[in-house]
Amino acid sequence: MISSNSSERLELIVPAGCHTYSKGRDQFPFPAPGLIERGQGAYIYDVDGNRYVDYGMGLRSVTLGHCHPYVLKSVKAQLDKGSNFTRPSTIELDLAEEIIDLIPAAEMVKFAKNGSDVTAAAVRLARAYTGRKYIVVCGEDPFYSFYDWFIGSTPCNSGIPQEIAQLTLKFHYNNISSLQTLVDQHPGDIAAVIMEPLSDRFQPEDDFLRHLRALTEKEGIVLIFDEIITGFRYDLRGAQNLIGISPDLCTFGKGCANGFSVSMLCGRREIMELGGLCHDKPRVFLLSGTHGAEAHGLAAALATIRFMRREPVIEHMWTYGRLMMEAFNKISSEYGLDRRLTMVGYPCSPRLKALGVDARVSYELLTIFQSRMINQGILSPWIAISYSHDDETLDITIKAFKIALEECRKAIDNPPLSQHYIGEPIKPVWRKFNADFG
Numbered sequence: 198m199i200s201s202n203s204s205e206r207l208e209l210i211v212p213a214g215c216h217t218y219s220k221g222r223d224q225f226p227f228p229a230p231g232l233i234e235r236g237q238g239a240y241i242y243d244v245d246g247n248r249y250v251d252y253g254m255g256l257r258s259v260t261l262g263h264c265h266p267y268v269l270k271s272v273k274a275q276l277d278k279g280s281n282f283t284r285p286s287t288i289e290l291d292l293a294e295e296i297i298d299l300i301p302a303a304e305m306v307k308f309a310k311n312g313s314d315v316t317a318a319a320v321r322l323a324r325a326y327t328g329r330k331y332i333v334v335c336g337e338d339p340f341y342s343f344y345d346w347f348i349g350s351t352p353c354n355s356g357i358p359q360e361i362a363q364l365t366l367k368f369h370y371n372n373i374s375s376l377q378t379l380v381d382q383h384p385g386d387i388a389a390v391i392m393e394p395l396s397d398r399f400q401p402e403d404d405f406l407r408h409l410r411a412l413t414e415k416e417g418i419v420l421i422f423d424e425i426i427t428g429f430r431y432d433l434r435g436a437q438n439l440i441g442i443s444p445d446l447c448t449f450g451k452g453c454a455n456g457f458s459v460s461m462l463c464g465r466r467e468i469m470e471l472g473g474l475c476h477d478k479p480r481v482f483l484l485s486g487t488h489g490a491e492a493h494g495l496a497a498a499l500a501t502i503r504f505m506r507r508e509p510v511i512e513h514m515w516t517y518g519r520l521m522m523e524a525f526n527k528i529s530s531e532y533g534l535d536r537r538l539t540m541v542g543y544p545c546s547p548r549l550k551a552l553g554v555d556a557r558v559s560y561e562l563l564t565i566f567q568s569r570m571i572n573q574g575i576l577s578p579w580i581a582i583s584y585s586h587d588d589e590t591l592d593i594t595i596k597a598f599k600i601a602l603e604e605c606r607k608a609i610d611n612p613p614l615s616q617h618y619i620g621e622p623i624k625p626v627w628r629k630f631n632a633d634f635g
C-alpha cells in the first residue's frame with residue numbers, strides 16, 4: 198500500500214515503478230510517500246504536500262542538500278553556455294585537473310554518468326591490462342554495477358548466461374585466506390579484485406587491507422577500490438586516503454555532484470592509458486558515451502567538490518552521524534533493544550541493523566521501525582547525512598527514534614510482529630522471485 202495512487206499509475210507504465218530498485222515500493226512500508234514532488238535542503242515534499250526529513254538523499258548522491266544554491270548557481274551558469282559540444286569542453290579539463298589534484302590514486306580520470314558504468318569500465322580495463330578473465334568481488338558488498346559481470350553473481354541473474362556469471366568469484370572481507378584460495382585455484386587468471394575499501398558492515402582487522410594490497414601486487418592482480426559510497430563522504434580524498442592504501446583503479450559517483458549524474462574512473466596512467474590514443478596495444482573501448490561529459494553535470498561536480506574543499510562538509514557528516522548513533526543506541530538500550538536494533542558502521546555513514554531473536558536480519562522489525570519513523574515525517578530507508586542536516590533535523594530525528602523504538606518494544610512484547618504493521622513487510626532487493634520472503 199502506498200499513500201498516493203500516482204505511484205500506482207507509474208508502476209503500470211514503468212517496470213517496478215522506479216528507476217533504481219532501491220526506490221521500489223517493496224523497499225518501503227505503509228505509509229511511505231508515493232511520488233516526491235520536490236526537495237529543499239534536508240527535506241523532501243511528496244505530491245500530497247507532506248514534508249519529510251530525508252535520509253535517502255537521492256541514493257546518497259545529494260551530499261550538500263537538495264537544491265544547494267552554490268551548486269545550482271554553477272549549473273545555471275553552465276546551462277547558459279550549453280550542455281554538449283562537438284569537441285571536449287573547458288569544464289572537462291577543469292574538473293579532470295581538480296580530481297587529479299584531489300584523489301591520491303588518480304593519475305588519469307574518465308567521466309561517465311553512473312557508478313555502474315565506471316565499475317564495469319574498470320573491470321574491462323583490468324581484463325585488457327592483464328589478459329586474464331576472472332574478476333573477484335568482496336562477497337559482503339551488496340552492489341557494484343547493474344551490468345552482467347556483477348548481476349550474474351547475484352540471485353537476480355535471470356537473462357545472464359552462465360558463461361559470464363561464472364567469471365565472477367567471491368572472497369570475504371577480513372579473510373585474506375579466502376582470496377589466497379581463489380588465487381591458488383585460478384593461478385595467473387585473476388584480472389581484478391574489486392571491493393569497497395571501507396563500509397558500514399566491517400572495520401578492517403589484522404592489517405587485512407595491507408595484506409590484500411600485497412597479495413594483489415605479488416600476483417599482478419589489478420586492485421579496484423569502489424569508492425562510490427565512501428568517496429566524498431568518509432574522506433574528501435576517498436577512503437584510500439583514510440586507510441593510506443593506493444588501489445590501481447578506483448571509482449567514484451554518488452556524492453561528487455550533489456545529485457547530478459556524474460561518475461568517475463580514476464587510476465594509474467599505465468592502465469588507464471589503454472583507453473587512450475598514445476599506445477600501440479589493442480585499443481580498449483573504455484567509456485564512450487554521448488552524455489559522458491554533459492557540461493552542466495560536470496559543472497555541478499566541480500562546484501560540489503570546490504565547496505567541499507572550502508567548507509567542513511565531511512567533518513559535519515562525521516559529527517552529525519556520531520551524535521545520531523549515540524542517541525539511537527542509548528535509546529535502544531533503554532528499551533532493552535540493544536540486541537535487536539542498533540546503529541552500526543562509521544559515523545559518517547551509519548546503518549540501522551534490525552535483528553530477529555535468531556540474530557538474522559528482521560525485515561518485519563525494520564518495517565515496524567520505518568513505518569513509525571514515516572509517521573513522524575522521517576524517511577530513512579538508509580542513512581545518508583548531508584551538509585544540510587542540522588540541529589533541527591537531528592532533534593526531530595532523535596524525538597522520532599524515541600517513539601519508534603518504544604513501539605518496536607511493544608511489538609516485540611506482543612507477538613506476532615505481523616499484527617504491528619499494515620500491508621507487506623519490506624523485502625530484500627536480492628531475491629530471485631518477487632514473491633520470495635513474503
Ligand SMILES: Cc1ncc(COP(=O)(O)O)c(C=O)c1O
Nearest residue numbers: 311312313340341342425426450
Ligand atoms: C558501492 C556501489 N558501487 C556501485 C554502485 C552503482 O552506482 P550507480 O547506481 O550510480 O550505477 C552503487 C550504487 O548503489 C554502490 O553503492
